[in-house]
Amino acid sequence: MRTGIIFKLVMLQSLAVSCLGQDFDFFYFVLQWPGAYCDSRQSCCYPKTGKPSSDFSIHGLWPNYNDGSYPSNCDPDSQFHKSEVEDLLNKMAEKWPSLACPSSDGVRFWEHEWVKHGTCSESELDQHDYFDAALKLKDKANLLQFLKSAGINPDDGFYSLKEIKNAIEEGTGFSPGIECNKDPSRNSQLYQIYLCVDTSATTFIECPILPQGRCAPEIQFPKF
Template identity: 65%
Template sequence: MKSKCSILIHIVLLQCLVVLVASQGFDFFYFVQQWPGSYCDTEQSCCYPTTGKPAADFGIHGLWPNYNDGSYPSNCDPNSPFSPSEISDLQSSMQRSWPTLACPSSDGQQFWSHEWEKHGTCSESVLDQHAYFESALGLKQKVNLLQALTSSGITPGGSYSLTSIKDAITDAVGYTPWIECNKDSSGNSQLYQIYLCVDTSGSDLIKCPVFPHGACSSEIEFPSF
């Protein structure tokens, strides 16, 4: 009996260790910002948040733990649900910098809940819920993508080479971004999301160990919003 109990204890401890390692181990973050004009002018369209139309600026999509091989952890801790009370002091900043554009219109809670439960829980060993959202907001302040582009003559409403967009951001932040495109309702390729890489503390930009898959056209639109 003692032998069986000992084996069971070891199995349980091993399972706990596997879960712990899976939830704590990651190599870097993708910090992803999206252009609202490109979210809204697709066939699917968009809905403005209940707080009103967001500013014509890049908004946060997420801060996503990743591995150097290109894979990523997700939904690491089902026992750590999103709690609005944990970030009540950040809510006005999040409504401004991390707005939802999904339909139907909402106040953003569902969007933030998804980001925390899918991605944020996988960084809990480093960032608790408040620190996770606060870190993303801090990165948004540090990385002004719209200013980087407009300072190089790249303004909403025009069409630009993918290279010129990458170069403008690289010159401004010191690191090469990855650009994700989508298509407008007419099927034209356009600037949708910009990825930069961040160290595991969630505070400092780093050179990306790996980029996601996919490619944009050599010339892409930067739609107005």
Template identity: 70%
Template sequence: MGVKGWAILKFLMFQSLFVSQSQEDFDFFYLVVQWPGAYCDTKRSCCYPTSGKPDADFGIHGLWPNYKDGSYPSNCDPDSQFDRSQIEDLLSGMKKNWPTLSCPSNEGFNFWEHEWEKHGTCSESVMDQHDYFKNTLKLKDKANLLQILTNSGINPDDGFYDLNKITKAIKDGIGFTPGLQCNKDPERNSQLYQIYLCVDTSGSEFIECPVLPRGRCPSKLQFAKF
């Protein structure tokens, strides 16, 4: 084989390795939930879904495959398009637990399509589209984060709470350390915005996070009303 042939072979081997890793290999999932009061209490505002105002509860943002170095695969299979018929039996749970808050008001299918095509397609080695959404709903119910926080006296009442107290309450409740993300409202108050919980590669069990998401919250943060 000539030099040109070896170069082509090496390129094809590299491509094969890259595609295999990007589509199949990942180390864990982030289950990401967001507080609707913090989402809406920003300058970008929000719109309720066509089914009405969601419950005052954490809503799912997504289930995201990640690597231990902090990077993540995305859009792994352009041919695996979102098919709403695959989640017909999950729709009531999706509308309740995975509501869209983007404008203009809509049913949520665009949000779910984005999450499947960007993140879900990178987990197809372990679950298909239906299982991706079903398992995510189960994980949200299993965590029951709002109940964990309110049981510790941390309520969505516009009050300010210690970051360490929030983290400890969640760790005591599920057994593992969460990652917290904050945003700022128009008055520049730091608010509890998103919670990251780490999940094993089967998409079913919580684990200790190999790496926590970037971003820091202050020692006191607001838990906004919704």
């Protein structure tokens, strides 16, 4: 009996070490359109700081494997500490706001992103580096401007999915993944955009695999 317990403990320790040292192949950098998040049956709540700007906001920076699978919750001992990103908090509130209800200051959202995804990148990035990298990527990927330059505006109009992809590819140099959701009238809406980034979280790359976004050929770009 004692031998069996010791064996199980050794196996658990081995799995923990394996997870902590787990490699990954690339990041998904995911940006969401707040107008589509809010224009759904679940609705939304603005952060305690007020309504965010009418721009794409960060959803997350997610380690991924080339086969489409991904690691998660890699280090249960590594918790989110607000003090470690104190100098980034204003930018995070602006560019990485939480729209979930009830209204919040975003800390729970950032904690979730770090624990589920950020801990799987600790071989490359510590907590401060992880959030700082996402903010810098946001500055590089000015998606709204890329779309507006192609005549695609958040005006409740419907635009070709192909045109949207082409505009983002023209702006970033790489093909994006597009995810749609549906409003209460069942219209397909532009919701999230996936860009791929190398393991240092500094350089956009061509995606090894793209998510299936279930978008219609013509999708709505809702106001916000």
